Amino acid sequence: MSKLRIAVQKSGRLNEDSMRLLKDIGISIDNGKDQLKASAKGFPVEVFYLRNGDIPQYLKDGVVDAAIIGENVLIEKGEGIGVVEKLGFSSCRVCIAVPKAYNYNSIKDLEGKRIATSYPNTVKTYLDENGVNANLHIINGSVEIAPNIGLADAICDIVSSGSTLFKNNLKEVDTILKSEAVLAVSPKLNEERKAILEIIQFRIQSVLKGRQSKYVLLNAPNDKVQDIIDILPGMKSPTVLPLAEKGWSSIHSVISKNEFWSVIDELKANGAQGILVCPIEKMVL
Numbered sequence: 355m356s357k358l359r360i361a362v363q364k365s366g367r368l369n370e371d372s373m374r375l376l377k378d379i380g381i382s383i384d385n386g387k388d389q390l391k392a393s394a395k396g397f398p399v400e401v402f403y404l405r406n407g408d409i410p411q412y413l414k415d416g417v418v419d420a421a422i423i424g425e426n427v428l429i430e431k432g433e434g435i436g437v438v439e440k441l442g443f444s445s446c447r448v449c450i451a452v453p454k455a456y457n458y459n460s461i462k463d464l465e466g467k468r469i470a471t472s473y474p475n476t477v478k479t480y481l482d483e484n485g486v487n488a489n490l491h492i493i494n495g496s497v498e499i500a501p502n503i504g505l506a507d508a509i510c511d512i513v514s515s516g517s518t519l520f521k522n523n524l525k526e527v528d529t530i531l532k533s534e535a536v537l538a539v540s541p542k543l544n545e546e547r548k549a550i551l552e553i554i555q556f557r558i559q560s561v562l563k564g565r566q567s568k569y570v571l572l573n574a575p576n577d578k579v580q581d582i583i584d585i586l587p588g589m590k591s592p593t594v595l596p597l598a599e600k601g602w603s604s605i606h607s608v609i610s611k612n613e614f615w616s617v618i619d620e621l622k623a624n625g626a627q628g629i630l631v632c633p634i635e636k637m638v639l
């Protein structure tokens with residue numbers, strides 16, 4: 355039986371979360387430290403450890419079938435490569451930044467200026483869309499230093515917390531795109547491997563849904579049960595069980611992590627007591 359070849363970043367910002375996701379979907383790998391390729395135990399998958407920036411070419415060539423990669427890198431050099439799943443980690447944005455004192459009104463202000471970046475195609479497309487001509491300086495790292503050493507008037511790079519910009523006396527003035535880690539697929543994927551990918555996708559969705567949700571258990575007097583059910587969305591409908599103490603019930607449900615605090619406040623206000631909130635490992639709908 356053929357194996358699905360999945361690329362992950364060898365080391366760097368995506369590596370740890372990528373390996374955790376593979377582990378959570380039941381793909382465990384015995385990886386010797388310097389091994390660049392490893393087989394999963396009990397599942398038809400091979401994992402390749404590569405540079406994030408090299409992965410688009412491997413996908414295009416069909417040397418790997420799928421990859422966990424930053425969407426920003428695919429947009430930069432992954433033409434024709436499909437994204438089948440957003441993975442919810444390594445969120446960042448690709449931005450234009452200029453020195454704090456720069457009087458910036460719009461991208462048109464960069465006409466004829468020098469922009470340092472590791473994302474030339476992304477910047478070029480954005481400049482073209484806005485009818486701006488600028489000179490691009492391609493550098494592979496520490497882009498934020500460029501304006502301070504007189505190499506460029508502006509930069510285009512990844513921003514997350516904004517602290518690197520701040521430390522280098524720069525300000526973010528335009529967001530070109532938002533990115534997160536994604537599961538990308540080679541255009542050359544064959545039918546047999548596609549079937550393995552579908553199993554992986556299903557497992558990833560179950561893990562991600564679990565990560566986005568919380569399991570809530572609470573007690574309430576019976577006359578409050580309906581009010582509380584109306585607040586709780588639940589997967590189908592909440593589970594209601596009688597407590598040993600007469601006149602009381604236990605209610606179980608699933609709520610989204612995002613609405614967690616507002617729902618908890620509402621539950622308390624409607625008579626809920628002894629509220630327990632538990633993580634969900636996987637959620638299969």
Ligand SMILES: Nc1ncnc2c1ncn2[C@@H]1O[C@H](COP(=O)(O)OP(=O)(O)OP(=O)(O)O)[C@@H](O)[C@H]1O
Pocket residue numbers: 363364365366367368404405406407408423424425426427444445446512513514515533534535
């Ligand atoms: N500060 C950040 N916060 C969140 N995500 C980030 C941040 N910086 C980069 N990323 C995301 O993580 C990906 C990998 O970044 P990292 O710096 O580890 O690799 P790299 O040096 O660009 O790539 P390579 O593996 O080719 O050396 C980026 O493409 C981006 O999607």
Ligand SMILES: O=P(O)(O)OC[C@H]1O[C@H](OP(=O)(O)OP(=O)(O)O)[C@H](O)[C@@H]1O
Pocket residue numbers: 367494495496497498511512513514515516517518519
């Ligand atoms: O907004 P922040 O939270 O400060 O993050 C942004 C910084 O993170 C990335 O660099 P990284 O640390 O990955 O270093 P690198 O340039 O060597 O890849 C990116 O290139 C920015 O410099």
Ligand SMILES: [Mg+2]
Pocket residue numbers: none
């Ligand atoms: Mg980096």
